[in-house]
Amino acid sequence: MLVEKNVPLQALNTFRIVAKAHSLVRIKEVEDIARLLQDPQWGPGPKLVLGGGSNMVLTGDVKPLVLKMEIQGMRLVEETDKHVILEAGAGENWHDFVAWTLNQGYPGLENMAMIPGTAGASPVQNIGAYGVELQDRFDSLDAVDLQTGRLFSLNAAQCAFGYRDSVFKHSSQGASESAAAPLGLKDRAVIVRVRFALPKVWKPVLGYADIEKKMAEHACTQPHPQQLFDWICAIRKAKLPDPNVIGNVGSFFKNPTVTPEQCADIIARDPKLVHYRLDDGSIKLAAGWMIDSCGWKGKSVGQAGVYEKQALVLVNRGAGSDGNGATGGEVMTLAKAIQTSVYERFGILLEPEPVVV
Ligand code: EPU
Numbered sequence: 001m002l003v004e005k006n007v008p009l010q011a012l013n014t015f016r017i018v019a020k021a022h023s024l025v026r027i028k029e030v031e032d033i034a035r036l037l038q039d040p041q042w043g044p045g046p047k048l049v050l051g052g053g054s055n056m057v058l059t060g061d062v063k064p065l066v067l068k069m070e071i072q073g074m075r076l077v078e079e080t081d082k083h084v085i086l087e088a089g090a091g092e093n094w095h096d097f098v099a100w101t102l103n104q105g106y107p108g109l110e111n112m113a114m115i116p117g118t119a120g121a122s123p124v125q126n127i128g129a130y131g132v133e134l135q136d137r138f139d140s141l142d143a144v145d146l147q148t149g150r151l152f153s154l155n156a157a158q159c160a161f162g163y164r165d166s167v168f169k170h171s172s173q174g175a176s177e178s179a180a181a182p183l184g185l186k187d188r189a190v191i192v193r194v195r196f197a198l199p200k201v202w203k204p205v206l207g208y209a210d211i212e213k214k215m216a217e218h219a220c221t222q223p224h225p226q227q228l229f230d231w232i233c234a235i236r237k238a239k240l241p242d243p244n245v246i247g248n249v250g251s252f253f254k255n256p257t258v259t260p261e262q263c264a265d266i267i268a269r270d271p272k273l274v275h276y277r278l279d280d281g282s283i284k285l286a287a288g289w290m291i292d293s294c295g296w297k298g299k300s301v302g303q304a305g306v307y308e309k310q311a312l313v314l315v316n317r318g319a320g321s322d323g324n325g326a327t328g329g330e331v332m333t334l335a336k337a338i339q340t341s342v343y344e345r346f347g348i349l350l351e352p353e354p355v356v357v
């Protein structure tokens with residue numbers, strides 16, 4: 001088992017923050033994890049799982065052993081009456097997997113095209129875009145317990161998916177738990193394979209203003225899957241910075257949910273507040289609009305900035321080559337200043353989406 005020392009992480013996190021891993025091991029097959037756990041030097045210590053590094057802010061060098069997930073493989077597992085079940089190794093690039101499913105003739109993931117990161121990280125924050133969340137297409141996943149080395153599977157209910165949330169974002173508080181409903185798996189388990197159930201009868205998920213604009217432009221009311229995939233890619237390219245050009249982790253804050261009363265209270269002061277009614281009666285507020293309204297678009301703290309075209313996205317304005325760019329500290333200072341001004345104006349505390357390491 002090769003443990004690399006002092007590994008630069010700038011190319012391994014999409015914010016392109018300069019930091020080093022004191023030690024890093026590449027996990028290429030499931031068995032590598034069991035081998036690692038049996039190793040007397042590396043088995044017992046703390047670990048950090050790294051996928052595409054697209055949802056983390058590094059605030060310094062990483063001391064825990066970094067497990068860089070590189071398990072590959074994409075395959076059709078089975079066909080049921082209503083679904084095809086497709087599987088991706090944790091290390092597969094998410095967008096490449098989405099493109100592969102379409103090339104194989106299995107639509108269903110196209111609205112989530114171009115989300116940066118790996119397939120293995122996708123359930124952790126229940127990724128979503130343009131009306132489809134991972135949980136809508138999820139079948140099950142395999143993970144390895146980082147204490148016992150045991151391989152286990154979880155279905156959707158066991159993953160406890162929520163908006164940008166799952167059992168993998170929460171620590172177990174030591175309370176009793178059952179294998180059927182683990183309380184928290186943060187730092188306790190590593191996802192090694194994810195399976196998706198794509199409906200055999202495909203229906204496009206439309207209804208987003210950006211998609212409707214494309215439909216009008218192309219005079220098309222029934223786009224086919226590849227058409228929708230291409231539109232989503234174009235919409236994202238126009239709105240969101242490409243992490244290969246400008247470091248970022250997508251949306252930096254979650255869109256907060258409030259009661260209708262709270263929403264009415266804010267609207268009384270800010271009539272233009274962008275909001276959406278959810279099925280459960282609560283109201284989702286557009287955090288990007290609130291940040292934008294506070295005048296943050298284009299502002300910076302050091303080399304960390306607010307993206308000019310989407311205020312919910314923080315970016316690294318550094319050149320992107322080794323030794324340059326924003327520090328995690330600058331990103332967090334900017335994030336805190338944004339939280340403060342949004343709180344002072346709207347009474348809402350924005351919650352960051354990425355994991356701060
Ligand atoms: N808005 C502004 N100013 C801004 C940004 C947004 O006024 O600077 C307004 C927009 O005009 C729009 C509303 O806010 O009326 C919502 O903006 P947008 O449609 O761009 O979506 P979002 O709520 O900012 C969410 C997801 C994205 C996902 C898009 C599309 C979260 C935290 N973000 O963004 O996901 O791609 O919807 O479905 O839920 C991500 O999670 O990393 C991500 C990119």
